[in-house]
Amino acid sequence: MPESKGGQAIEGALTRMDENENNGCDVDYTDSHSFGQWGDWDNGHTDSK
Amino acid sequence: MKTTRSLFLTPIIKVVGDYCNNRCGYCFYHNNNQTIDKQMSLGVLESFLRQHIALVSGNLSFIWHGGEPLLIGLDFFKKIVSLQAELTSGKRLIRNSVQTNGTLITEEWAEFFKRNSFGVGVSLDGDSESHNLFRIDHNGQGTFSNTIRGIKILQKYGIKLSIIQTLTQANSNRVEQNLDFFVDKAQLSSLCINPYLDIDGNNKDMIGQSLSNDQLTQSMRKYIDFWFDRDDAKLRIREIDACLSGVFGRRARNCSYNGSCHSFYTLGHDGSVYPCDRLSGDSRFCFGKLSQKSLEEILTERKRKAFTQKSRKLPNDCILCELKNSCNNGCTAHRIGGAEGKYFFCQSRKEVHAYLRDKTQKVLGKKVQTRL
Numbered sequence: 125m126p127e128s129k130g131g132q133a134i135e136g137a138l139t140r141m142d143e144n145e146n147n148g149c150d151v152d153y154t155d156s157h158s159f160g161q162w163g164d165w166d167n168g169h170t171d172s173k
Numbered sequence: 174m175k176t177t178r179s180l181f182l183t184p185i186i187k188v189v190g191d192y193c194n195n196r197c198g199y200c201f202y203h204n205n206n207q208t209i210d211k212q213m214s215l216g217v218l219e220s221f222l223r224q225h226i227a228l229v230s231g232n233l234s235f236i237w238h239g240g241e242p243l244l245i246g247l248d249f250f251k252k253i254v255s256l257q258a259e260l261t262s263g264k265r266l267i268r269n270s271v272q273t274n275g276t277l278i279t280e281e282w283a284e285f286f287k288r289n290s291f292g293v294g295v296s297l298d299g300d301s302e303s304h305n306l307f308r309i310d311h312n313g314q315g316t317f318s319n320t321i322r323g324i325k326i327l328q329k330y331g332i333k334l335s336i337i338q339t340l341t342q343a344n345s346n347r348v349e350q351n352l353d354f355f356v357d358k359a360q361l362s363s364l365c366i367n368p369y370l371d372i373d374g375n376n377k378d379m380i381g382q383s384l385s386n387d388q389l390t391q392s393m394r395k396y397i398d399f400w401f402d403r404d405d406a407k408l409r410i411r412e413i414d415a416c417l418s419g420v421f422g423r424r425a426r427n428c429s430y431n432g433s434c435h436s437f438y439t440l441g442h443d444g445s446v447y448p449c450d451r452l453s454g455d456s457r458f459c460f461g462k463l464s465q466k467s468l469e470e471i472l473t474e475r476k477r478k479a480f481t482q483k484s485r486k487l488p489n490d491c492i493l494c495e496l497k498n499s500c501n502n503g504c505t506a507h508r509i510g511g512a513e514g515k516y517f518f519c520q521s522r523k524e525v526h527a528y529l530r531d532k533t534q535k536v537l538g539k540k541v542q543t544r545l
Contacts, residue, residue, distance in 0.1 A: 127401075127532070127535045127536045129401055129402055129404045129536070130400075130401035130402075130404055130532065130533070130536040131404065131536050131537070132404045132405060132406045133400050133401060133403065133404050133405060133406060133408065134417070134533060134536060134537070135406055136405070136406025136407060136408070136409070137409070137413070137414050137417050138417075138421070139406070140409065140414060141414070141417075141418055141421070141423055144426055145423075145424075151183070151426060151428060151431065151433045151436045151437075152411070152426040152427045152428060153183065153185060153236055153428055153437055153449070154365075154367065154427055154428050154429045154504060155185075155238070155272065155337070155367065155449070155450055155451065156185070156236045156238065156270055156272045156294055156337075
């Protein structure tokens with residue numbers, strides 16, 4: 125049987141991952157704030173790596 | 174000038190160097206004289222902005238950092254946004270972030286941050302008992318009440334906040350109390366956890382406060398249990414999101430998980446360029462100075478390339494590790510023996526990943542399909 129608590133938290137994290145990937149912005153600096161969501165960033169940028 | 178097509182070249186700008194109104198025990202700059210007033214000149218600011226904006230295409234991201242960046246004053250920050258608008262002709266999306274200790278926040282600062290869409294991160298170690306252990310002012314007094322006052326002003330203006338908590342041995346024993354405080358009392362929903370590690374053992378005021386792998390694992394299990402128990406989609410604990418990205422075979426955002434040192438550079442108040450603030454101030458890591466070379470030269474020359482190669486080269490056991498793509502040998506500044514060394518918290522990262530993976534599988538009722 126699945127455990128009952130945690131599903132919403134996981135869904136929230138997965139949503140943040142999707143939004144970050146869709147927005148083409150997926151790097152946070154560890155010693156600065158980060159929100160996990162940059163919804164106002166647009167697409168179309170290229171990571172030079 | 175050649176344009177570098179990279180969204181992820183983000184500068185961390187230390188507008189006042191290591192100058193700070195706090196005297197936190199674990200600060201990277203604790204052994205410096207942080208009372209010396211250092212300020213970036215408008216000339217350095219304009220030269221940097223002009224070169225960076227010309228060098229990087231697309232959207233722009235700036236992290237204003239310290240020391241305590243608010244010490245430079247609101248007029249300087251107004252100059253920043255006016256120069257950014259002028260140099261981009263208002264045609265590029267600019268995202269400014271500031272990392273502050275929160276003690277100098279006023280209504281005027283909050284109004285400015287709100288009007289200019291600044292993201293604001295505040296350093297807060299927990300409730301007063303945890304925060305005041307090491308986050309003290311020059312007189313040795315705890316800064317909790319001033320930090321909370323600043324946070325409340327930011328919240329009044331509807332500014333979305335994120336907290337960075339430094340985890341030491343002392344507050345690692347109070348994880349549950351501090352999480353209750355963050356979420357229930359302070360109404361904070363975005364938390365980042367930075368484990369304290371004095372890798373060189375140079376900080377005599379923090380002896381015994383670096384976390385061991387076991388201590389970090391035990392603490393992270395408590396964060397994970399809390400996160401599952403609250404089961405709130407809007408509650409974000411950065412390190413859990415990062416680890417969960419690995420569980421699902423996806424790329425974590427955090428630079429200490431995704432091997433992205435090369436996506437950042439730090440600009441000192443005097444125009445010196447370093448990899449990141451954890452490595453700034455050490456001449457071995459100085460890539461150059463704006464008064465001597467162009468930003469493009471500094472960022473493309475051999476010294477920075479050599480650092481990038483070292484920071485990205487994985488030890489043999491990392492190459493064989495199932496977490497290779499979701500860990501990348503951790504933070505470069507937390508490697509034993511320098512940039513080419515082994516991530517200190519390797520063991521803990523594996524243990525936390527396994528714990529989170531198993532809990533996630535129990536909740537979903539199936540094996541998580543990863544792309545590791």
